[in-house]
Amino acid sequence: MVLSVSKRDAQRSDQGQPGVQLKSYELLELREFERATDEAVAVKAVLGEPLAGIGNRDEALVPLVIVGYDQLKIEQILKDERRGFGALRPIAVVGLDVAGLSADILHLADVFLPPRPGKQDLLGVAHSLAVLSTHIDRLPRAPRDVSLTLLQFLYTRGRDVEPHVAPESPIAYRFPLAENLLECDTLECCSLLQDMASRGLLDTRHIDRLFVCPDCSSYRVPVKELCPECGSSHLDAEESIHHFRCGFVGPESEFAGKDEPSCPKCFQELRHIGVEYNRPGRFAVCRQCNYWATEPDLAAWCADCNTHHAPADLAVVQIDNYALAQGGTDVARRGRWTPQPVDNDRRIEPTVGAPTPRKLSxxxxxxxxxxxxxxxxxxxxxxxxxxxxxxxxxxxxxxxxxxxxxxxxxxxxxxxxxxxxxxxxxxxxxxxxxxxxxxxxxxxxxxxxxxxxxxxxxxxxxxxxxxxxxxxx
Ligand SMILES: [Zn+2]
Ligand SMILES: [Zn+2]
Ligand SMILES: [Zn+2]
CATH class of the missing domain: 3.30.70.100 (Alpha-Beta Plaits)
Structure with a gap:
């Protein structure tokens, strides 16, 4: 099975492009105990001999096939590859079961094959990589500009920036692809994406709306019921009784009597519900100070900074899916901003020996x-x-x-x-x-x-x- 995450590839494959063939590729084989993998043998048999090295080729145009079984190592390789000059590079991962893949691997690689892939699947991967490489080759690139690179990544793959549920993130979601390409943490990434959306480069689609701590932005803000009198959280819920005759209302425990419950105010026994008394609802009873109330106070407690906030004071965080908008598509195709770059400080310097990006007149x-x-x-x-x-x-x-x-x-x-x-x-x-x-x-x-x-x-x-x-x- 070929799991291709590129809609564009899928479309092209349907049309059939016999002219597009994988010319060269780099193979990265992660051996265990120095033993060669069956997958690397299969890849070479179908895709041909890999390049011995990148040499002075344009890294982004030489597809990379990673073969191995170690998720953590492969994840780290992908994170490193999706930075700088090779960020757009077509990458296939062979040897991992698709079902258990981490979010980072799913978002950062282009194509996946499970262990022991068949020939047809490998041919499919070769085609996807070749098409992607051709597509990337047509773009005037600006690899030092991470925001522009993100747009070009989405454009060449026909993909969106998708949020992924992540309990460890302060806002309960992460953007594995965008955070890696933009080289920033979740919160910074979130505001950068929103900025790009406000400039018409990305279209947003609602995913979730969360409330977070106004002090530290953590989403870990469980709501507590507190005693309105002493502030204790030591509350119990109890049925209440309303004695019609004297009008007293209180929790059931206060109506304790020998045989039948009796009213703590007028000391009459209560026998007939609906005639002498009724039960208007549950009360919160404080075990600390015995105060009871129909509505306890509600407070959002931040587990990260240990403070209480009124629920209305919590900050709202909008979680969106980001798709390439027309403006972003134009910028991706042109390989430059008009009229203004999103954020000039976010350009990265070329690494030593990296090719100078083609300067466009x-x-x-x-x-x-x-x-x-x-x-x-x-x-x-x-x-x-x-x-x-x-x-x-x-x-x-x-x-x-x-x-x-x-x-x-x-x-x-x-x-x-x-x-x-x-x-x-x-x-x-x-x-x-x-x-x-x-x-x-x-x-x-x-x-x-x-x-x-x-x-x-x-x-x-x-x-x-x-x-x-x-x-x-
Ligand atoms: Zn907090
Ligand atoms: Zn109390
Ligand atoms: Zn009474």
Missing amino acids: DNDYSRELAFKVVELAQQSGRPMTIYKAVLNSGQGDKALADAREVLRGILRDSDVVVNTGEAEMLILLPAHDVADVPSAAHLEAEAEKRGAIDLRVTVVDGGHSPAGKIKQA
Whole structure:
């Protein structure tokens, strides 16, 4: 059985992608008593020989297969891997029974296989890892920015930040994935996630609402009944008696008599319930001071800081599931923030020898934007013509701005011009009727005529059917 936690993978597998194959991978075998594992033998037989080392490869793109039976060791490896430059790395764990997996392993690994996996399952894992690696490769990454890395993790996996019930946590829940990727504790993680949600990067879904100590934020705040008179918790519940004749109301123990109960106020015996007396309900009777009350005081007692609080004074903690919102998806795809990073102090420094992250110029972002627009157009199924326009006369911002200006004068309002290079633009012309679209030759001639601009316009994708896949080369 392959337990794949990536919805995206599952979708892709359904469509079948025979072109995507695992090119290379790293194998980490945790041997016990120096004995080789059957699982490592099986992995090599199906996935081929693993790399001897990462070398100068991009760590995030080389899938890791961890083979072993020691949950604690594997958990620690996963925690270490999901930090820094390799945080997005596709990781499979082979050899652990899925049923007993710890929350950290479940949240941090991508795919799991139990001991003695079959060939088909291993092929499935190879495919999942390869697809994930391809997907990660397409992203401009910013590994020093942990918040952005979290968004890209969710984006590449099609996953949510899910809270996990954890009695040891001060708020009774943990976020194993987010806490590890963001490198912070539960409370800090919680506020960071809420901050990202308030910026439209994440969508929240209600999971729970808890009350915690206003002093120390602990959820261990059992409610106690206290005597309103002396404050003791030494209370018992007792039935009460209401004597109609004299109007006295008190706990049953005060109506003790020889044979029949008798009223402690007027000393009459009580024989007939409903005629002489009734039982209006239970009382709280204090064994410390004998005070009794229909409603004892309620207090929330914090077991961590040993203080009492009125229940109304407890602080509220909202526990949510966080899914990638449109804003977060955009940031994940672009690999940068617009306009503001979530939290600049949370960037981590590159480790020694780590590859310098690819620096993106503004043109790269324009290209990304252009590809995004083209992709959206393709998804919408609307017919669209795409031209590439290369500037032969001059380069730089001024020349490009002039050319854009002239093109804007020729094109219709619905057409889009995006800079994709020093002297290159993409022109997107949506149209239901191809006859509406100006030809490439017409654009060249008009640019020459109106602005003396030497523009070479070529068809990237043309107009009859929804645009084909544009190459990112
Ligand atoms: Zn407390
Ligand atoms: Zn009392
Ligand atoms: Zn009485």
